[in-house]
Amino acid sequence: MEWLVAIAISVITAVGVYLVLSRRTFSVVMGLVMLTYATNLFLFSSGRLAVNQPDIVTDPAAPHADPVPQALVLTAIVISFGMTALILVLAVRGYFESGNDEVDLLGPEEEIARGRT
Amino acid sequence: MSHWLILPILIPAIVAPLLALAMRNDLVLARVFSVGSMVWLVLLGMYQVGVACDGEIRTYELGGWPSPFGIVLVLDRLSALMLLLNAILGLCVLLYAINGCDQRGAHFHSLFQFQIMGINGAFLTGDLFNLFVFFEILLIASYGLMVHAGGSARVRAGIQYVVVNLVGSSLFLLALGMIYSSTGTLNMAEFARQAPLVGPEHQTVFYTGTALMFVVFGIKSALVPLQFWLPGTYANTSGPVAALFAILSKVGAYAIIRVCLLAFGESAGEAAFFIGPWLIPAAAATLILGMIGVVASRSLAQQASFAALASIGTLFLAIGTFTPQAQTAGLYYLLHSTLALATLFLLVDAVVIRRTGFGDALVPAPKFKHVGLIASMYFLAAIAILGLPPLSGFVGKLLVLEALTSNSNWGWLWGTILATSVMGLVGFAYSGSLVFWKSGEFTEELQIELAGVADSGIKSSKVDHSGKSISAGIVLPMVAISCLLGTLVLLTIFSGLVLRYLDATSQQLYSPEQYLTAVLGEGERPVPIVTAGDH
Known part of the structure; x- marks a missing residue:
């Protein structure tokens, strides 16, 4: 169980990091989505993985699922959802404003126009 | 429990949606409400500083849930001051922005209030996850403000800013997950109590999480090597927004001070101030890089952004030394540099809207309106930011230099600060004389020559893209800038008074037991929440 979750988190993180480092905004946004998925899974597992256990503790010694990380993950999901929507809007607007979807601050033609090369 | 403690969050939280929903078509009403909210916050801030002066730490338990189970807001000297x-x-x-910046896009005032709310919340909260939430609030508002009024360069820089901060948020969540799994709490005070009790089998996770959290705070405060987002963001956004952002990087500095002194203070044994040896070189590199940027800048806004970076370097040299005296120096420099940078950014904006066609690019241009007034104010702001006498920057830098003597490498650090100050002086002297002084020597030949250059596209990124003509009033913006300069003068004249307050603040920060008792109560000996059995 732990191994499965750990491998899943690491693979999703690796994909996310790879995509975030790309040149085009769309891949970067996808990378960010992947990263937030991995983060949420990680946060969820920080309360220890427990299957089929109650999350309301009557006897502290009995096995139980920790409810706090679940609440944290809910908050994190809502925030990352909002942020993803926002960056998508920004990316689209950036595309229409500048005509391409490069992440770099200045495209090569702008560099030339500015007389830097 | 005194409910006024939560007002710095509540006032903007109520005003902001009102502005967005009820007043989006009525600019005058929106301005009145927005300014009204800020005036209340200033009065409230003064009251809170006055209250915090007695040295007692006040807490506010949200929803009446006892800490460490609920979220707690904490007001001590440092929070009140911030x-x-x-x-x-x-x-x-805000007074400056009323001049016309707030007309160029929708919802400026609403975003502004949300930004203020997020920053206030980050200063007040006593819970790590709540700190994350307030970071997100201030960030999402700052995303909106950053791209306010648009333009392709600004939107591009905005995308970079958002991406960097979203990655930062993910890292913050990862760090919080590790901290929670190894200490079993996210309440700052409880975290501080649990930190020394973490068992050896959870040590790795604990220190990875904590270090990751400090990395995130480093991203927020733009320390080298995590500074990449800052110059592009500050230089490409509008002047008033950049001025407001001057405090944004200080939120990261605040978080580092708070968490480090609370949980990794002198009582933490081996782990005491473990980030200190990392902070000092990073701060020195930030300072050097910032000042190189100041010299190499090609526009005023860029120069101000790199000056912001350099001031962060100086600030962290003081904070990273980790003595009460250095803490006092750092806090004084924090106050000074925030206000001085804001002044500088506002003045840059005042230049941009008047220098038609040239923006803030460092090229000779014809004389523009009010050049004398703006130039003299710019002169004062540059003096302040560089740390020349007689303004507060000098006092701040002197205090930092004095505090650094406790560091074993103080010679190198002194050399760095003094040499970079000279570099900054050269940079600002160059830009100031080019933009203000030489504007009178703008001859016809030069104009023809420049027309050629202008055709090939030498344009500042800050040339107004909206196309709307701006009703450039002079009184209100200059009052706003004069107020900021006035605070710098007050900070200099009453430096004795301010330093007494800051000294007491440092003492309070260096005796974290008081904070822990205020939040958690006296309590018996703490027991570890996460035990060896938990895997």
């Missing part, structure tokens, strides 16, 4: 700083800065910037 709230007041934020309110004063916000009010001055």
